[in-house]
Amino acid sequence: MKSAFVYLASMLATLSLAVPVQDVAVARSEPTDLPRLVIYFQTTHDQSNNPISMLPLINEQGIALTHLIVCSFHINQGGVIHLNDFPPDDPHFSTLWNETVIMKQAGVKIMGMVGGAAAGSYSTSTLDSTDSATFEHYYGQLHDLIINFGLDGMDLDVEQPFSRNGINRLISRLRSDFGPDFLITLAPVATALENSANLSGFNYNVLQTDQGSNIDWYNTQFYSGFGTMESPNDYINIVNTGYSPDIVVAGQLTSPADGGGWIPTADLNNTIITLDQKYGQIGGVMGWEYFNSLPGDTSAPWEWAQIVTEILRPGLTPELKITKQDAERLQAAYSTSVAANGNKDKSFVKKPSVNYMKWVNA
Template sequence: MRCVPFITAVLASFVTYTTAAPRYDMASTLSPPKWEIPRLVIYFQTTHDDKGRPISMLPLVTVKHIALTHLIVCSIHIHKDGIIHLNDYPPDHPRFKTLWKETSIMRQSGVKVMGMVGGAAPGSFTKFTLDSNDDRTFEHYYRQLAAVIRRYRLQGLDIDVEQPMSQSGINRLILRLRLDFGGDFIITLAPVASALTSSYGGLSGFNYLLLEEEYGVLIDFYNAQFYNGFGSMHSTAHFDYTIAAGWDPAKIVIGQLTDRGSHAHVALNNTIVQLREKMGVIGGIMGWEYFNAEPGGIKAPWEWAQVMTRILRPGLVPEMNITRDTAIKLTQTWIESVRPGMDALCASVGGAVNQACALSALIPNVDYMAMVNA
C-alpha cells in the first residue's frame, strides 16, 4: 500500500532545497511510543481572557489525575505579502511571553507541544502562499513557518486545512516538514471526520484516502473532527465506518468539542468502551479547545482533561515538579506579558486612579506559587 522506497527517493530529491541538514529517520515515524497511545490531545487557541490576561496551561500538568500527551498551540496564520501571526499578533509579541515560557515547562513534564497552522481563517494554503505553484513563493512562506517551529521549539505541527488545497500542495508541505525536522517531529492533520471516507476532502479539497495511501508513513496521526455535523460519537457507527474504509484505528484521534455538558462525557465514555472492546486500540481523544472546557468551564477548564483521562488513560499520569524559583520566574513573565496592553488600557485614566488601574491589572490571574511542589 504505502510506497516507502518512493517517498525516500522523493525526500532525497528535496535535499538541495532544505533550510536545514536533513535528519530523516523513517523508523521513528512508524513506531510511536507505546505509552502515547491512546493519545489525549487538546488545542490551546484562546491564550488570553476577556481582560487581556494570559490563561495558564500549567494546570494540565500540575493538577492531579491528568494524563495529557499532546498540547497544540494555535492558530498560526500565513498572510500573503505579510508576516506570520499567532492568532492576531506575531508570535514574538510580548503578550505571548507567558505562553512560550509555559510551553517549556509542558515539554519538561513529557507533554508534546505542537503548533497548528491554518484553521478557519483563510490565507495559509492558497495559491499565493503554501499552495503556490511557484517554488520561490512557497519557499518564502514556508521559511516563515519553519522559523516559528525552530524558535519556539515546537515538537510537531498540526496542519488544519479548512480551505481548498491541492493534492500536490499538501504532499509537498508534509515532505518538506519531514525532511527538515526529522523523524521525531510530529506531523498531524485535522480533517473533518466525513473527509476520511470520501474522495473529496471535505473542507480541505484534497483526497485524504489518497494522501494516507501514498504519504501516510510520514504522518503520525489525524485529529479528526467528529462534531459540527461532520461526525458523531453518540454511537460507534461513524468510527466503525471510518475504519471499514481502510484506516488504522490507532491513527485516528477522535475530535470532540470541549464545551459540552456532562451528558456528552457519559455518551462518549460508553462509545469509547465499546470501540476499545471491538478494536483493542484507538488513536485517542482530541479536544477543541482548552479555555472554556466543561465541566469546569472558564474557572477550571482542566477538569475536561481529568474526565478524559478517566475515560482513556487511567493510571498514566505524569509527574511535574515546579520549584519556587520557577514559580517566581513564571510570575515575572506573566507581568511582562500583560504590561504593554495594560499600560495602554489604563492610560486614559489619570492620576491616582490610573496608578490603581495599572497595579490591579498586573496581579496574575494564576497563583504560580501555589503550584510549587519541589
C-alpha cells in the first residue's frame, strides 16, 4: 500500500514537467480543448472486484478524450470524504490513482465529482452550513482531496436542495484557492438550464449571472426525462435561454443499463451535425459512465469513446508514452488493489486484465 501511494505522490509532484500546461496568458473564456469529450469514471471495479483500467481510453486507437471525471466523492457529516464506498486513499484505489498519472501524461485533464444522487454533500450540516466553522471543516476535506490527488478540477453535481449562498460560496472559494486554470463545472439536468425542472434547489440562470466567470462549463444531463439529444430542440432551448453553446456539454448515457433516456450514437451524431451547422461548434459531449459503455459493453467499454471521437474530435487522438518503469509501477499498483480486495490468488495478481508491459513504447 505505502509504496504505491509514495509513487503516486512523487509523480504528482513532477507532473508539471510532463503534462502540457495551458498558457496562463490564455483567457479562461478562450478554451483550447473544444469540443470536449468528457467521461465519468465511477465504477472502478468489475463484478469480481478487480480494478477496471481507464488506460484504454488513451491506448486504444481513435480516442481523443479531453477530460476524465473520477466519481463519486461524498462528504459525510461527522466523517471523512469517501470515493464511493471507501476513503479515496484506501489501497482499493491504488490502480485508479496510479493510472490517472499516466492519463495526465497523455494530456487528459483529471477531475473529481462531488455529490450525485446520494444526499449529504450539500446539506445544511456540511457545505451548506451557515456556521462558518462547519463549512470550513467540510470544505477543508474537499480542498485537501484536490491537493492530495492532483485533481485538475471539480465537478459539482448538486442533486439535493442547496442554497444560492451556499453554491456561490463554494464556487468562489474553489476559484480563489486554486486559481484561474482550475476547472469548475456543474452537472445540472437539461431542464434546469431551460429554467424548468431542477434538482439543485438554486436557479441556474441566476447562478450564471452570479458566477458565470468562474464556471468553465455545464455537464448537462440530457436524459432521465429531463431532456434529450434525440433532436436538437432541448439544446437549442438552452442556448436561447442565454447560455453560450461552448459551455453546454451534452451529457449522454453510454448504456440503457445506466438509466432512462439512452439514445443510439447514430441519433446523437445527427443532432451534433445539426447543432454544429447552427452554432459552428458546441461545448462537447459527456458520457455517463465508462465501465459498460456500448457497443463494447464491459468487455470493450472504450468503443463508445471511439465513436464519439469520430463525431466530435476526429484526428485529435493523443499519443500515450509509457516506459518499462511506468508499467512495473502500474503492475505493482494493480497487485496492491487486488490484495486490498481480499484476492490472494497470486497467479491472478501476476496477470491483471491489462497487460501493462505490452504497452511499453518509450
